[in-house]
C-alpha cells in the first residue's frame with residue numbers, strides 16, 4: 001500500500017492538533033467534560049433561529065454581521081467598530097494569533113492553561129514561552145515582565161477556574177503597551193471581572209468572549225472580540241483573506257436574540273453559580289481538595305485516585321469528566337457544573353468510591 005501522506009503539504013505530518021473533549025453518542029450520560037451549559041438557550045434565541053431558517057437561507061449572510069455587532073455594541077457599551085465576531089471564539093483566537101502574535105519574539109501564556117494556545121502558536125509558526133503558574137495555581141502579572149510579542153491567558157483560567165483580579169490584568173496591559181494582551185473571557189460571566197472597562201484606556205487589550213458557555217449556545221458556534229478599531233481591522237484582514245462568511249444567518253440571528261434576553265442569561269448563570277457553591281461544599285465534605293472557582297467548572301484533586309482513575313470510575317457510572325496529565329496535574333480533574341440533580345449524582349458516585 002502506497003503512503004498517501006506524501007500528498008500532504010509540508011508540516012502537516014508534524015502537526016499536533018487539539019483533541020476536543022468526547023461528545024458521546026446515545027443518551028443517559030451526565031456530561032460534565034466540556035463545560036457546556038446544562039440549561040437550554042433563551043427561547044427568544046430559539047424563535048429567532050427558527051425565523052432565520054424559514055426566511056432567507058438561499059441568500060448569503062451579512063459578511064459584517066452588523067446586526068449582531070450592533071447588539072454587542074449596546075450591551076458592552078463599545079463602538080460597533082470595536083466588535084468582531086467569529087465561528088466560535090476558537091476561530092477568533094486563531095485569527096488573533098495570526099493578526100497580532102506573528103512578530104519578532106516569543107508570545108507568553110501560562111504553562112497550565114487552555115491547551116489550544118500552543119496548538120495555534122505551532123500552527124502559525126509563533127514561538128512561545130509558557131510561564132509557570134504559582135504554587136497555588138495562580139497567575140502573577142509580575143511573572144510576565146520583560147519583552148513579549150504578545151500575551152494571552154483565560155480569565156478565569158482554564159482548567160484551574162481561578163480568576164485574575166482586574167488590577168492584575170491592568171498591570172499586564174500597562175507593562176506591555178507594545179504588544180496585544182489578549183484576555184480570553186470564555187468563563188467570565190460565572191464570577192470573574194471583565195477587562196472590557198480597560199478598553200478605553202488600553203488600546204493594546206483585546207477581550208474575547210463566547211456564546212458557548214454562559215449563553216448556552218455551544219452548538220451554534222459564535223464567539224466575539226472587543227477591542228480598539230485598529231485591532232478589529234487587523235482581525236478583519238485575516239478573516240477576509242480566507243473566509244468572509246464565517247457566521248451563517250442562523251448563528252447571527254440566534255446570538256443577537258440571546259444577547260437581548262438578559263433576564264434568561266442572569267437566571268441561568270445565577271443557577272449555575274449556586275449549584276457550584278453547593279457542589280464545592282459537597283466535595284469538601286468528602287475530603288476532596290477543590291480550588292475556589294469563578295467558572296462553570298471546578299478543578300478538584302481526589303486524595304487517593306489519580307484524575308485518570310477518577311475519570312474511569314465515573315465513566316463506568318455514565319458520568320463524563322476531564323482528566324489531566326503532567327506532574328502538577330495528574331491528581332486534578334475538571335468537572336463541569338451541571339444541574340443540581342447531575343451534581344448530586346456525582347457526589348453520590350464519589351461517596352461510593
Ligand SMILES: *Cc1c(COP(=O)(O)O)cnc(C)c1O
Nearest residue numbers: 088089090114154186210212223
Ligand atoms: C470553551 C473555550 C473557548 C472556545 O469557545 P468556543 O467559542 O466554543 O470556540 C475558548 N477559550 C477557552 C478558555 C475555553 O474554555
